[in-house]
Amino acid sequence: AQSVTQLDSHVSVSEGTPVLLRCNYSSSYSPSLFWYVQHPNKGLQLLLKYTSAATLVKGINGFEAEFKKSETSFHLTKPSAHMSDAAEYFCVVSDRGGYNKLIFGAGTRLAVHP
Amino acid sequence: DSGVTQTPKHLITATGQRVTLRCSPRSGDLSVYWYQQSLDQGLQFLIQYYNGEERAKGNILERFSAQQFPDLHSELNLSSLELGDSALYFCASSVGQGSNSPLHFGNGTRLTVT
Numbered sequence: 104a105q106s107v108t109q110l111d112s113h114v115s116v117s118e119g120t121p122v123l124l125r126c127n128y129s130s131s132y133s134p135s136l137f138w139y140v141q142h143p144n145k146g147l148q149l150l151l152k153y154t155s156a157a158t159l160v161k162g163i164n165g166f167e168a169e170f171k172k173s174e175t176s177f178h179l180t181k182p183s184a185h186m187s188d189a190a191e192y193f194c195v196v197s198d199r200g201g202y203n204k205l206i207f208g209a210g211t212r213l214a215v216h217p
Numbered sequence: 218d219s220g221v222t223q224t225p226k227h228l229i230t231a232t233g234q235r236v237t238l239r240c241s242p243r244s245g246d247l248s249v250y251w252y253q254q255s256l257d258q259g260l261q262f263l264i265q266y267y268n269g270e271e272r273a274k275g276n277i278l279e280r281f282s283a284q285q286f287p288d289l290h291s292e293l294n295l296s297s298l299e300l301g302d303s304a305l306y307f308c309a310s311s312v313g314q315g316s317n318s319p320l321h322f323g324n325g326t327r328l329t330v331t
Binding site for chain 2: 135145148149152154193204205206207208209210
């Protein structure tokens with residue numbers, strides 16, 4: 104069965120500094136991986152997805168993630184944090200049981216300080 | 218705006234009652250998914266419909282049921298409500314039903330059971 108582990112429940116950075124949100128996955132075959140963001144009182148928005156094409160995936164708002172099979176990781180990065188990046192971020196793996204069942208990590212709350 | 222509409226935004230009800238949550242998918246999307254987000258369980262997949270037919274089931278209780286109508290909107294029915302059912306319920310939609318079809322989430326219905 105697939106699963107994802109987000110290694111940090113909270114991350115705090117200063118505005119203008121790099122962001123690193125860590126995610127490890129477990130899958131018996133090549134997974135589809137996603138990062139979603141949830142702003143307060145909002146739904147979930149897709150940041151980026153990996154589906155076995157390029158290992159470095161670029162998403163919206165300057166975020167990117169690198170798929171590393173040897174490390175079973177899919178960490179999310181951004182070179183320079185903005186105040187508007189403060190939100191909860193979810194690493195997600197798709198259960199390839201033939202359908203689009205997403206398995207969410209526990210989430211990482213990102214705080215950005217001035 | 219994701220294009221997925223959920224109503225109502227908030228619902229407060231008493232234990233033992235029954236409620237119906239409604240979801241209108243994005244125009245053109247055939248798949249509808251329901252997820253539950255609670256503090257203790259995180260985001261959990263409940264059920265998926267594709268073009269009116271149930272496709273996948275997750276951790277959905279027997280007290281809960283859903284359906285997708287010919288116009289593709291979906292309803293999630295929760296009955297014999299318990300305090301532990303208090304959560305944010307998300308609906309999502311996608312064009313297809315496979316893992317390459319990204320999900321678009323609504324803003325959720327916040328259910329409070331008192």
